[in-house]
Amino acid sequence: MATMDASTGPAVAVAVAVVVVLVSTWLWSTVAQLVWRPGSAARRTGCSSAATARRRRCCCHDIVPRVMPHYRAWMSRYGKVLVSWGGATPALCVGEYGMVRQILADRTGLYGKPDPGPALLALIGKGLVFIDGDDWARHRRVVHPAFTMDKLKMMTKTMAECAREVIRAGGTESPAGERRVQVEVGQQFQELTADVISHTAFGSSYQDGKEVFLAQRELQAIAISTFNSVRFPGFQYIPTKRNMRRRQLEKKVRGMLMAMIRERQVAAGKEARDLLGLMLEANAACGNGGATTSMTLDEIIDECKTFFFAGHDTTSHLLTWAMFLLGTHPEWQERLREEVLRECGGGGGGDTEALPNGDALSKLKLMTMVLYETLRLYGPVSQIARKVTADADLGGVRVPKGTTAIIPVAILHRDVDVWGADAGEFNPLRFRDGVNRAATHAGALLTFSLGHRSCIGQDFAMMEAKATLAMVLRRFAFEVAPEYVHAPLDFLTLQPKCGLPVVLQLLD
Ligand code: HEM
DSSP: OOOOOTTHHHHHHHHHHHHHHHHHHHHHHHHIIIIIHHHHHHHHHTHHHHHTOOOBOSOOOOOHHHHOHHHHHHHHHHOSEEEEEETTEEEEEEOOHHHHHHHHHOOSSSEEOOOOHHHHHHHHOSSTTTOOHHHHHHHHHHHGGGGSHHHHHHHHHHHHHHHHHHHIIIIIOOGGGOSEEEEEHHHHHHHHHHHHHHHHHHSSOHHHHHHHHHHHHHHHHHHHHHHTSOOOTTGGGSOOHHHHHHHHHHHHHHHHHHHHHHHHHHTBTBOOOSHHHHHHHHHHHHGGGGGGTSOOHHHHHHHHHHHHHHTTHHHHHHHHHHHHHHHHOHHHHHHHHHHHHHHHOOOOSSTTOOOOOHHHHHTOHHHHHHHHHHHHHHOSOOOEEEEEOSOEEETTEEEOTTOEEEEOHHHHTTOHHHHOTTTTSOOGGGGTTOGGGSSSSTTOOOTTOOGGGSOTTHHHHHHHHHHHHHHHHHHEEEEEOTTOOBOEEEESEEEETTOOEEEEEEOO
């Protein structure tokens, strides 16, 4: 039988005590970092009550209390730059334009893209949006030729044709020839922009790509639900119901995209007119340099995921919010209609309706101003994040490696010091001298971000929005339906929680 002598007894007792202290310290710090600290912050700022915020019917454009109430509360106490905790990671909220520019202009890799986590990767893919360094430069070189203005103008006709189909289906299928019809335009624009990206990116129709969009919508919901859960390392490998469904959807999307790409590789040699064809063409041209200049099949699949999601979801919300603002500001709606009729003509309706072309759309100055103002007040992306990769000096603030820098775009776009006393109001005229003269800082509009990592699809989105609105404006007068509930929701992208019902009145 083992016995303890007088000298080993105290030693074991000390060892046990040390282990107990270490384990309880670890447990306490884990609970404090993951649960108590964020939880108490949420309680102090009313985050949880904001999640069930009141629905408001009218048109206050201040979305901040709905989408980032905690930063609003903290900034009023601590100023424009402050630290909070995202789980165990410090987060620096950068609400000051000079510092924002320093972050976005950096090309040394000091402010890299944060780890998106498995759920966002499954949705958007490890494409341009999430990669850094040499990989990013290589991808951007291959993808860029597909987004030049001449290529986009080539795609305008497809954009306008898709819009004509949706307008026909949504607006003129009214009961017994009625001239007024109520439509939920949020859903219509989701389908329209999905159709446009299917045609312009993959040369197919929404019906062909529908399965990809439906799978992505479910992946979007999964990604949102993971944001609100505590992330433990390795948790993504545990076979929970959500993880298993995510992997299933990921596999399905990959299979469908792979089939589309293989089909195109077989048809290589034909003139490329869509984003995928142009990307494959540029990739083949870069191929001579081997893996250092071209992309692998897996990388192309990831870029396709990015196009599918980023290429339609954001633009559909831009269109929805523009309809909301024009539906609540009839004087601007009328001004835009006059401009469209002057620059693009009346169209005439029916199958032979003349479609607005890229050159005519480039002349729509008032429309551009309204779209910029929509993007300022209701930009689809409410915040931009970066990971600080080494200890940094940011405008005099010492920022430790590993910090997440959060750029609260929705708050910066309402900064009265930069946008003026009417920052909270809808005033497209602020953009009359161009986007860089609308505020005290050039580059104050952060909707598409700034610098070398800014949105590659911004001209694409603007062109599509202009083509669609031009087609709607010359055919209908519209107003927001009385049932509309003003409840902007950040579901990865900013959207009206209950959709946007609009009453369309067919024009002569
Ligand atoms: C209203 C529409 C859009 C908005 C508001 C928007 C917004 C943004 C923003 C803010 C970024 C920078 C993200 C960051 O730095 O973390 C970005 C990047 C990107 N966007 Fe868009 N986007 C829109 C439309 C599109 C479209 C139509 C496409 C493609 C067809 C697209 C593809 C991309 C890609 C590939 C990137 C990554 C660029 C890079 O890092 O090189 N976006 N977008």
